[in-house]
Amino acid sequence: MTPPGEVAAVGLALQGETAGGAAPVEPLRVGIVGGGFMARVHAGAARAAGARVVALASSSASSAGRAAGALGVDTAHETVDDLVRDPRVDVVHVCSPNATHAPVALAALAAGKHVICEKPLATSAAEATALVEAAAAGGLVGAVPFVYRYHPMVREARARVAAGEAGRVLSVRGSYLQDWLLDSGDVDWRVDSAAGGPSRAFADIGSHLVDLLEFVIGDRLARLTSTTNRAHDSRGGTRVDTEDEAAVVFETLGGAIGTLFVSQVAPGRKNRLLLDVSGTAESLEFSQEEPETLWVGRRSGARLVPRDASILSPDAARLSTVPAGHPMGYVDAFAAFVRDAHDAVRGGAPEGLPTFADGLRAARVTEAVLDSAAGRTWVDVP
Template sequence: MTDVGEVQGAAPPAPTTAGGTGRVDSARVGPLRVGIVGGGFMGRVHTNAARAAGAQVVAVASSSADSAARAAEALGIGTAHASVAELIADPGIDVVHVCTPNVTHAALAGAALAAGKHVVCEKPLATSSAEALALVEAASRAGLVAAVPFVYRFHPMVREARARIAEGSIGRVLSVRGSYLQDWLLDAGDIDWRVDSSAGGPSRAFADIGSHLVDLLEFVLGDTLARVSSVTSTVHESRGGSVVDTEDEAAVVFETRGGAIGTLFVSQVAPGRKNRLVLDVAGTAESVEFSQEEPETIWIGRRHGSEVVARDTEALRPDAARLSIVPAGHPLGYVDAFTAFVRDVYAAIDGSAPEGLPTFADGLRAVRVTEAVLASAHDRAWHSVA
């Protein structure tokens, strides 16, 4: 786990105002300078996306000086800071990307904001809504751009589905079915820091991948979950000799504030499913379905004459066309979506207002939904979402 050490006491002060983002760094000359906290898989993803978006990745810090040195060599980063606190204090860094275990997110993001840095923080933004709310309001007070990588928003065909729903093409939304299935924790011998609540927080499967599903659902619908009824399941009582206290699966029934009903199912123990994120929305006129493993198309269902719509810039709604950066027939995928997200973060830092940028407020929203899901599973009762 990343040692937050000296930054632990730099968490944001008590909340006072509603959150937002937006200080423009007009005095900066040249590309944004990025510091990466965390040298694992997500650190590599963020590093590559930052470079593709035109920034300079100038420094990295990790759980120790040795770990940072290894990450710097592997990722081709010039400076390896001996501690996270040292990286956050570095005056040569404009943006800090937090790619560390979940329980460290709040302290690290808060310290970076307190140091005047823009922040990209991996989800979940925090392991409690109180911490997440404090971060939202700290970012607002500081006037800094603070974003969470809900990157599935950045597939062009997700934007196309969203635009069709917003313009009323599918009619009144009646119901929604969403699922996110993986199999990487299928066996009792599959061990990862996320399994342990002391590192990953009180929720695993739902906080880890259910947060993406909920964000995608609410973003595409333009509606929010009002209340949930859920059950969770822990398939393996122990892993690697340690008791498991987080869920492998979660099933949720929900109602939205707009009157739609639906189901969500999240699993990290579904054999053969690698990253199967699917959202299916039924309206009074049409249905629309997006599958992350087939991101170049959406399915449009009608009582007569259903069709598969492929990405074609000439035929897409404007917000979808903006993200369609290569001609039809040249596939776009997860890496492109992640880069598009980072590019929009950096555009916001430079004063633009890109459509659909997921901020710390969206990270707070995901934490609140996760808390409601866990509470409902515990009480076996419906719970409202704050």
């Protein structure tokens, strides 16, 4: 039996044939750095996009071997340097701990590889700036998986705002809630700032929320004030120096006001990302846990707009890869992001692809949130 990923790859390769019967485009060859959950997600998305996953490296040769075996990858490199120098690899997907993102991505760019790097792109704006500059200098694609952009109903919300259907945006409310670090015994490498960076909850999930907000409304945060909270001072006997929650009040360049709240200690919330936009004509609400609809409210009433390509904006319809009534979700959004990133590697210019510049933007907002919380004051966002 052919693995599902290979079926998708064959289908996409056939789509690459011309009407004249020209040979299909050669699949891109992917190398993955990391062996955890995100490595599995990236491997599946790359295969669904028609790529071949040819190599993997991790924190050690043994862990790389285990991960490569589990993911069906032929080559497990002993070191990350071996992977980025592998001439068979076209695109490096960086799925390792946050503190390693910048050095691994820089090494891959220096080796002439295109890079898809997990968020946060770097643990400081200075490192993220260096990555933006390195990718530009090498003429290489650098992309960050802010994949919630790739839900069709997010694109529909964006199109309605851009077309003026919502009117002038007055306010925005965003939240991203999880509970996987609720108890003091819940320990993960992200809790340690040495591995995860100085921000945890906001850098990890708040970055998604800010990117989604600015993407949908076509505006940027201008200034903000914030506070953070820590549920436990120690986890598993080790002191904790990163936040579990963050609350932000902000103003945008366009004059809208809003709030953001992120938490990794909200009981019962598994991955609840919600964006609520209020304009002078209508309100729009998207919930990642109910991605098949967009709530549209007007003074005269409200309705749920379904994910039906026949009634959606062109960009939303493009991402509706299965008929209405066949649910799409996170895996589909991730696969669509990788397809667009790989299209950019081939010279395309896909609409809405999140690049290293967007990763830098998230780093700058994260630093502003931490600075504001530390100083108990309003901070301008660069």
